[in-house]
Amino acid sequence: xxxxxxxxxxxxxxxxxxxxxxxxxxxxxxxxxxxxxxxxxxxxxxxxxxxxxxxxxxxxxxxxxxxxxxxxxxxxxxxxxxxxxxxxxxxxxxxxxxxxxxxxxxxxxxxxxxxxxxxxxxxxxxxxxxxxxxxxxxxxxxxxxxxxxxxxxxxxxxxxxxxxxxxxxxxxxxxxxxxxxxxxxxxxxxxxxxxxxxxxxxxxxxxxxxxxxxxxxxxxxxxxxxxxxxxxxxxxxxxxxxxxxxxxxxxxxxxxxxxxxxxxxxxxxxxxxxxxxxxxxxxxxxxxxxxxxxxxxxxxxxxxxxxxxxxxxxxxxxxxxxxxxxxxxxxxxxxxxxxxxxxxxxxxxxxxxxxxxxxxxxxxxxxxxxxxxxxxxxxxxxxxxxxxxxxxxxxxxxxxxxxxxxxxxxxxxxxxxxxxxxxxxxxxxxxx
Numbered sequence: 001x002x003x004x005x006x007x008x009x010x011x012x013x014x015x016x017x018x019x020x021x022x023x024x025x026x027x028x029x030x031x032x033x034x035x036x037x038x039x040x041x042x043x044x045x046x047x048x049x050x051x052x053x054x055x056x057x058x059x060x061x062x063x064x065x066x067x068x069x070x071x072x073x074x075x076x077x078x079x080x081x082x083x084x085x086x087x088x089x090x091x092x093x094x095x096x097x098x099x100x101x102x103x104x105x106x107x108x109x110x111x112x113x114x115x116x117x118x119x120x121x122x123x124x125x126x127x128x129x130x131x132x133x134x135x136x137x138x139x140x141x142x143x144x145x146x147x148x149x150x151x152x153x154x155x156x157x158x159x160x161x162x163x164x165x166x167x168x169x170x171x172x173x174x175x176x177x178x179x180x181x182x183x184x185x186x187x188x189x190x191x192x193x194x195x196x197x198x199x200x201x202x203x204x205x206x207x208x209x210x211x212x213x214x215x216x217x218x219x220x221x222x223x224x225x226x227x228x229x230x231x232x233x234x235x236x237x238x239x240x241x242x243x244x245x246x247x248x249x250x251x252x253x254x255x256x257x258x259x260x261x262x263x264x265x266x267x268x269x270x271x272x273x274x275x276x277x278x279x280x281x282x283x284x285x286x287x288x289x290x291x292x293x294x295x296x297x298x299x300x301x302x303x304x305x306x307x308x309x310x311x312x313x314x315x316x317x318x319x320x321x322x323x324x325x326x327x328x329x330x331x332x333x334x335x336x337x338x339x340x341x342x343x344x345x346x347x348x349x350x351x352x353x354x355x356x357x358x359x360x361x362x363x364x365x366x367x368x369x370x371x372x373x374x375x376x377x378x379x380x381x382x383x384x385x386x387x388x389x390x391x392x393x394x395x396x397x398x399x400x401x402x403x404x405x406x407x408x409x410x411x412x413x414x415x416x417x418x419x420x421x422x423x424x425x426x427x428x429x430x431x432x
Contacts, residue, residue, distance in 0.1 A: 003171070012086050012109070017042040018348065021102050021111035023092050023280060025052050025075055027330045028312025029117035031337030033079065039345065044109060046102065049368075050093045054398055056330065057407075058137055062146040062304060063187035064195075064420040065114035070406040072140060073399040092118070095282035097305055105427045113344060116280055116294065117337070120328055123276035123292075132432070133253045134271040137180065148429040153267055154196070155425075157203055168265040170208040173256045175248045176272030178222070179215030179365040182231050184270060184366035185212045189238035194418040210234060210240045211264055215247045215273070220373065222327060222361050223380075227373035230382035234367040245251065248273075265330045275328060277314045289316055293325065300340050307381055311336040326358050335359065366390045369415065370420035 018041055022029045025047035036043050054071040074206075079085050090104035095116075122136035135146050150172070157169040171186055174181045188210050195408035196205045210233065212219070217257050218228040219242065235242055247259040256264040274293045277292030284304045287295045293316035294302055302308045302317055311331035316325035326332045336356055362376035364386065372387035374380065383388065391411065398404050414420055 007261045012042075015042045015083060015084065018112040019044060020115065020344065021046065021109060021112045022115045022117060023102065024312070024314075025045075025049070025087075026055075026117060026119045026312060026333065028119075028333035028337045029115070030078070031334045032115060032117065032311065032341050033082075033085070035338055035341035036344070037085070038083050039341075041344070041347075043082070043086070044111075045075070045079070045085070045087045046090045046092055046104060047075065047087075048089065050089050052078065052399060053140055054394075055138075055402075056394060056397075058140070059141045059184045059187060061124040061140065061143040062137055062150075063184065063191060064147055064151075064406060064423040065187060065421050066410055068140045070079040070403055070410065071398070073403060078399065084119075092280055095280050095308070097282060097308065100156035109428060113347075114305075114309070115340065116283075116302070116308070116310040116314055117312045117333070118278045118280055118314050120275040120292075122271060123280045124271065125274070130248075130251060132273060132348050133251055134175070134269045136271050137184075138275070145429045147423075148427060150268055151423060151425050152428060154200055154203070158200065163207070164265070166203065167207045167209070168254060169267055170203070170205070171209075171210070171264070172268040172270065173264050173266045174212060174270045174272055175213045175256075176274065177212050177216065177219040177242070178242070178272065179220065181212055181214070181270075181272040182219055182235065182365050182367060183258075184272065185210055185235055185240045186238060186371065189235070189240050190241070190368050193422055199423065209264075209266075211243060211256075211266075212240060213243045213246055213248055213258060215245070217245045219244070220365055223365070223373065224375050226380045227365075227375055227382065231365065231367055232372050234371045234382075238368060238371075241258070249314065255294065260383055263319065263402060275313070277316070279314055283308075284383075291316070299343055299353045300336055300356060301422065309340055311340055331361055332358055351394070364390050364393065 018084045020041050023046050033045050048080050051072040051074050057071045059067040060146045075087050076233050093103045095102055122138050124131040128275050153169040174184050192208050197373045219231045220228045249259050251258040251269055278296050287303045289295055294310040294314055296310050296315045296317050300311050300316045302310050313328040338354045346353050364374040366372040371388050372382045372390040373382045374386040374389050395404050
């Protein structure tokens with residue numbers, strides 16, 4: 001591995017500017033990078049992928065509503081006209097705080113300021129068995145794996161005369177009743193009703209069951225009671241079986257055992273029951289919390305780490321009234337990236353930084369065609385208006401005109417034709 005001086009001269013041209021190294025190109029890292037554009041810093045962005053993915057629409061890739069390239073955007077295209085900006089595709093291994101270096105699989109690099117925006121990952125709560133037998137959805141490859149598995153199992157259902165086996169291959173169990181679980185269940189219910197009967201006329205698709213297993217007493221626990229009740233009502237009318245105040249006890253690959261004694265047969269179990277922080281090795285143990293997040297102060301600074309900050313899902317800011325930190329939402333990550341960019345300017349000028357204050361802009365989830373729930377302030381909406389608001393917000397938030405056009409076109413076509421036409425097994429899924 002080359003030393004840091006080699007990398008600085010060989011990969012990144014030498015500069016007298018203060019260098020900011022940003023780990024992660026999610027919502028937080030991307031917003032910070034954009035706000036630092038041509039502001040007198042040398043910015044180095046590190047990510048293991050060469051694209052930014054719009055995670056709120058991953059479930060549509062998993063359920064054959066969108067292709068992956070419609071919700072992903074090349075990072076180099078975003079930053080192609082930025083001065084003193086460098087992107088490197090790298091897997092970050094650790095941080096050396098003493099020498100102010102970041103160690104990666106392609107070498108090491110020095111920093112003046114380090115920003116950890118490494119996001120979150122699926123939380124299986126220490127259950128290794130579940131991590132091997134269930135499907136999670138935190139990345140584009142995982143979303144494609146879910147799509148392939150669902151379609152492969154439908155194809156397999158055609159080759160067995162055992163009706164119970166067919167039902168097991170077609171049915172889906174979703175663990176987790178948050179936005180991801182609710183949106184997945186709604187999309188699958190629409191597939192069952194409008195698409196699968198035409199694709200598989202030889203199968204009695206009515207035998208397909210869709211279950212949502214929620215440990216809380218309501219769906220969408222982070223939203224208003226009206227929105228929770230509306231989402232429950234929508235899913236029930238769409239034929240989804242909702243199990244509230246129920247936990248998954250065990251899963252063997254074919255049967256899900258619930259805490260109420262029920263056994264659900266399915267070879268398609270999707271885990272949407274929670275996430276945890278995705279920290280970087282080298283952070284002091286005192287700053288690492290049990291949920292994997294990094295404890296930060298009101299300026300997103302990491303304790304005991306000079307010139308190191310954490311933003312987005314990986315950061316937990318424990319303040320009066322928010323002892324468990326801000327919710328792991330895109331709008332929190334974006335606002336923290338924006339605030340930190342201003343504070344970095346202040347630090348260079350010797351001005352006191354500004355504490356972060358989250359401004360809630362609303363929470364929403366879609367359940368299906370003309371069905372969604374939206375909470376904005378003290379107001380909550382459901383039905384067609386909420387669905388239209390949800391679509392407008394998500395299209396506006398997508399990066400790139402091409403992606404916006406493709407998504408709008410696909411949604412319009414699907415709305416008019418009751419179809420989802422990317423039901424392709426491009427990369428067959430095989431369990432490790």
